[in-house]
Amino acid sequence: xxxxxxxxxxxxxxxxxxxxxxxxxxxxxxxxxxxxxxxxxxxxxxxxxxxxxxxxxxxxxxxxxxxxxxxxxxxxxxxxxxxxxxxxxxxxxxxxxxxxxxxxxxxxxxxxxxxxxxxxxxxxxxxxxxxxxxxxxxxxxxxxxxxxxxxxxxxxxxxxxxxxxxxxxxxxxxxxxxxxxxxxxxxxxxxxxxxxxx
Numbered sequence: 001x002x003x004x005x006x007x008x009x010x011x012x013x014x015x016x017x018x019x020x021x022x023x024x025x026x027x028x029x030x031x032x033x034x035x036x037x038x039x040x041x042x043x044x045x046x047x048x049x050x051x052x053x054x055x056x057x058x059x060x061x062x063x064x065x066x067x068x069x070x071x072x073x074x075x076x077x078x079x080x081x082x083x084x085x086x087x088x089x090x091x092x093x094x095x096x097x098x099x100x101x102x103x104x105x106x107x108x109x110x111x112x113x114x115x116x117x118x119x120x121x122x123x124x125x126x127x128x129x130x131x132x133x134x135x136x137x138x139x140x141x142x143x144x145x146x147x148x149x150x151x152x153x154x155x156x157x158x159x160x161x162x163x164x165x166x167x168x169x170x171x172x173x174x175x176x177x178x179x180x181x182x183x184x185x186x187x188x189x190x191x192x193x194x195x196x197x198x
Contacts, residue, residue, distance in 0.1 A: 105139035
């Protein structure tokens with residue numbers, strides 16, 4: 001039986017919500033410890049102390065490459081589900097909502113206030129069932145400020161996602177992509193910076 005558009009009653013019953021089948025990847029005490037460490041340690045570390053923040057994330061199971069910069073206001077839900085490649089930057093107030101895997105390649109920039117979201121809910125389920133899917137960001141990608149990257153999205157190498165874009169489907173490599181929903185706008189061309197010796 002389907003609900004009608006004119007119905008004024010709620011179509012979901014949140015009392016039936018059940019995420020007992022969801023695997024957080026670690027026991028409850030470990031998750032609580034991480035949340036406490038993130039709430040206290042990250043905001044108190046000065047901006048240049050990236051090695052300390054990266055070290056903390058590694059202790060909690062994240063795979064963090066060399067030369068990674070992570071700002072103290074960045075937030076990771078479950079770091080053991082996150083991998084960040086060499087020399088990538090994670091900006092201020094970035095949220096890695098890692099209910100599922102988030103993989104960020106090398107030399108990527110995830111700019112301030114961007115939100116990478118691996119979780120959502122089934123809008124057709126009266127119990128509002130949890131749904132998760134991984135996010136994969138290939139090397140050389142720039143996600144500009146205040147972007148939303150949705151569950152299951154893969155972004156091709158060297159693509160730029162324009163500021164305040166919302167990405168709900170995969171983006172091809174080497175493109176400048178803009179908008180909500182985000183779509184390819186033009187190719188990304190790299191200007192050579194090679195120095196010619198005389």
